[in-house]
Amino acid sequence: MHPLERNIGQFFHRQGLPAVGDGIVVGVSAGSDSIALLSVLAALVGQMELRLLAVYVDHGLRPKETAAEWLHVFQVASRFGVPAERVCVQTKEYAAAKKYSLEKAARLLRYQAFDECRCSFQGRWIAVAHTADDQAEEVLIRLLRGSSRKALSGMRWKKDNIIRPFLSLTKKDLQIYLNEKGISWCHDSSNDDTYFLRNRIRHELLPQLEREYDSGIRRALCKTAENLAEDEALLEELTSDMWHVLLPMNQGQKEVSLPLTIERKIFLQYHLSLQRRFIEQLLWALGTTAKYEYIVKIVDAFRHGRSGSELHFQKGLRLQVTREVILFLYPKGRVSWRGSIRNKE
Structure with missing residues (x-):
């Protein structure tokens, strides 16, 4: 077994997944990264008793x-059984209808296709070939x-059900691996389009x-992401505590009972960072947009809101401020409307 294959197998073992016998849909574009992913997972099939399905998405x-790419994916997959x-x-049609960029539309449709294939395949995971290079680019974009x-x-x-086993590896690592295995790949011309x-x-x-600045910038960006991910885990745990304290009658963030009230005094005992995170999660749970300016307005209402005042948000969400609490409600249901709660009749 190649050292890279062995390393990924050991990584899976440490993480405790995928489990023996799991079905995995492998996203394969015919590029070097995804062809390497298919090869590595195929090498682990016997050891982990995995079931694999290679899926090539033609974005049109x-x-x-694309015909040559699909043929290459099919041939490589057949080589591995x-x-x-x-x-x-x-x-293009989806992007125009939804007013999305081509990049966003392609990504959404791609993952939708992967998940549909996973369901029909009765698989558990979707494996994609993002690398450390992709991680550095993504952090910089964000x-x-x-x-x-x-x-x-x-x-x-x-x-969720998406795994990225190559996040610690570079594209160069994978191309060296493929060359040593004698496996070719295709070049996607869209990757050159600036x-x-x-x-x-x-x-x-x-x-x-x-x-011009730092030859190790990619490693630095990946390290930053790793450090922030660890901080995120702690902040997420602390924010979960707020849900239990402020909304004890609700069983989870996706099942918020309306109308709901939150005591201002208790809310303000938490750090500002946690307050903002909680409000962001609450807005999503309430089915409205969690824009930054909305979050700031709501937190400010808890701090300085005048009793009797109101805040109006998208889809008919209203916040009513009293001296002790703030009430979240949809007076007319989840529909847009104008006017005050007091005059809703």
Whole structure:
């Protein structure tokens, strides 16, 4: 067994998953990273009794290249005795209908396709081939967008039913592995198109930072993400405590009973950082948008809100301020409307 395959097997063993016999959908684009992922997981099939399904998603954006890519994925999968499926999605149409960027539309459709294949395959996991290089790019993109601490903690090796076994490896590591195994891969021309932000980061900004500022910038960004992820775990635990104290009648963040009241005095005993995190989670649980400005307004209402005042948010959410508590409610249901709670009749 190749050392890289053995290392991933040991990593799985330490993490306790995937479990013996688990079914895994492997996202394979025909690029070096995903071909390496398919090869490594195929090498572990006998040891871990895994069931694999290779899935190639055709986004409909590069018709001159996708046929050759799918053929390559099919041939490599067949070499390893792994079944393969091709799924076609309409990215441009979906992006136009939802007013999304092509990048966002492609990502959403891709993961939707993976999950549908996972269900039909009766699998447990979706494995994707994000590397340390991808992690560095993602952290930098999120930093430029002014993202939160949680977002800056980057991608996790496991999130829900998605696993990323290669987050500690570089693209160079994987290409060396493939060369040693005698396995070829395809080049995706869209990865060269600097119209896309990620490609500008990959081909322009990161190389410039490495040349002119710090040759170890990629490692530094990944280390930052790792440190923030550890901090996030602690903050998440502390925020969960707020739910138990402030909303004891609710069984979970996804099942919030309305209307609900929160005592201002108890809320203000927590640190500002936890207050903001709690309000963000509460807004999502209430089915409305958790914009930063909304969070700031609500926290400020707990601190300085005048009794009898109201705050109005999207989808008809209203906050009514009293001296002791703040009441969250949808007076007319989850529909947009104008006017005060006092005049709702």
